[in-house]
Amino acid sequence: MKRKTLTQFLIEQQREAGTLQPQLRLLIEVVARSCKAISHSISKGALGDVLGSLDSENVQGEVQKKLDVIANEMLLEANEWGGHLAAMASEEMETIHLVPNRYPQGEYLLLFDPIDGSSNIDVDLSVGTIFSVLRAPKRVEAQDVTEADFLQKGECQVAAGYAVYGPQTILVLTLGAGVHEFTLDREVGSWVMTDTNMMIPMGKREFAINMSNARQWSPEVTRFINDRIAGDAGDLGVDYNMRWTGSMVADVHRILKRGGVFLYPRDARKAGKVGKLRLMYEGNPMAMLIEQAGGAATDGETRIMIIEPSALHQRVGVIMGDPTEVEAATGPNSN
Ligand code: AHM
């Protein structure tokens, strides 16, 4: 069977389905090409002198890995000249990056986490890139996009996706009508469709959470996890399995493929800190993908996709995956 490439899929969407604007098609192609280059850099490891940390910290106060900065630069450089974007924002940059005046300005805004789970890089475990695409609000000529223009609800996303750099390099994408997976064929250099209209397998008994934060969880999350740890000796009467990779991309990808639930809930670690993950370039794009695949995604109370953002780097509690499990962890009002 001849498989479809990402380029063919996008052209079909543009030509036949009429659902894909040419600028958005270009944007996805460019992001996918950048992910290919990032994958190449990651795979060089110590031979490419890309492992380890820099002396710098990002806006979140986290030490930057060399590859955080390399991947950030790759995405910026690849995306600024094509005419499809007005501005970009990233986990690794304090504020937004405007497309320089010498290039045409496009209709879209791109947000990304260049390397998600970057503490995994140095120990050769999976990491990923997450991206979210919004429409730039229409502006009068020469007025620049501002940070406030990025503060749109997850529901406003026109596309979202991630790449996983694992045993295979995979790109998972939604344009708002289903979730599709492409695997990088390194010999040919193209993304080849390997799964389409992906749906989360329901009723699977597997959860993902960092147990070392247990003392800071809410009573609902504590009860949910305790029930599952009790397994067949407890009220549920069945055993559960647990996985935690340290990379949200890898954990969420596993849930898309084989079911279960992912939790990085709000916790009581620091006053005013509502979780670890970031809404705009982690919570929102993953919530869009999960919902498109039949799942649910909440912060514990509110559906992530309808949270009104107040800051570019704001954090959010995340509980996503099989809707029955999400409801069991949060109560029925959170969707
Ligand atoms: P990062 O974007 O700085 O790498 O942080 C996000 C990552 C997620 O991918 C992952 O789920 C989580 O942080 C792991 O955190 P912890 O080390 O607390 O388990």
Ligand code: MG
């Ligand atoms: Mg990250």
